[in-house]
Amino acid sequence: MSESRQMQWTLRILxxxxxxxxxxxxxxxxxxxxxxxxxxxxxxxxxVSNELAAIGIDSAKGRVSQELxxxxxxxxxxxxxxxxxxxQMSYTLAESDDAIxxxxxxxxxxxxxxxxxxxxxVMDPVANTLVTAGTVRASASYDRSSQSFANIxxxxxxxxxxxxxxxxxxxARISTFFATRQ
Numbered sequence: 001m002s003e004s005r006q007m008q009w010t011l012r013i014l015x016x017x018x019x020x021x022x023x024x025x026x027x028x029x030x031x032x033x034x035x036x037x038x039x040x041x042x043x044x045x046x047x048v049s050n051e052l053a054a055i056g057i058d059s060a061k062g063r064v065s066q067e068l069x070x071x072x073x074x075x076x077x078x079x080x081x082x083x084x085x086x087x088q089m090s091y092t093l094a095e096s097d098d099a100i101x102x103x104x105x106x107x108x109x110x111x112x113x114x115x116x117x118x119x120x121x122v123m124d125p126v127a128n129t130l131v132t133a134g135t136v137r138a139s140a141s142y143d144r145s146s147q148s149f150a151n152i153x154x155x156x157x158x159x160x161x162x163x164x165x166x167x168x169x170x171x172a173r174i175s176t177f178f179a180t181r182q
Contacts, residue, residue: 051178052076052171055122056085064159065093068118071167087131091120093166095159100141108144114155115139116162120170132177138165 055076060066068091094117099109116138122131140161142154 048175048178049078051087052175053078053080053082054084054086055174056088058088058090062093064095064116064163065091067160067163068093068116068167071164072170075167075171086124086126087122088125089120089122091118093118093163095162097155110145111141111143112155112158113139113141114158114162116159116166118166118170122174132174134170134173136166136169136173138162138169140165 053076057069057072057076060069072089096115096117098113098115099111100113101109101111103110118136118138119134120136121133123129124131140158142158144151144154
């Protein structure tokens with residue numbers, strides 16, 4: 001086959017969408033993309049899951065703190081009980097409310113943003129060393145109305161969403177730490 005015919009044939013293949021997708025798939029098949037944690041042990045994933053499950057979490061000091069703690073326990077252990085806790089996690093939680101929308105007629109705030117800031121530390125109590133630490137910020141917005149029960153429920157839902165978002169971020173950071181630690 002001449003060089004010009006081969007070039008035309010190659011261009012024709014690349015212009016065909018189905019063939020282009022197949023070629024792209026073949027090119028990316030060698031990529032090393034993998035999940036950070038999960039049931040597959042082929043990439044050290046079981047190691048990350050086991051390390052997360054070995055983290056004990058200090059008791060909560062308040063409703064939002066308890067929501068954060070519950071989410072962390074569930075994501076660390078995936079619903080299973082683990083006998084040996086090799087690490088201990090302590091955390092402090094601070095929350096704030098900011099008005100983000102004002103009603104034009106009354107001048108009263110109608111929407112708020114609840115922000116949760118969590119500072120966490122994972123310690124190895126046997127060696128008395130810091131394993132990892134960080135600060136996470138999560139926000140959730142909610143609306144206020146003239147109904148007091150609706151306002152209480154809206155704020156509580158925002159607290160739950162912010163605490164769960166912060167817990168997911170903490171889990172991702174600690175998982176990444178254990179996945180990259182040699």
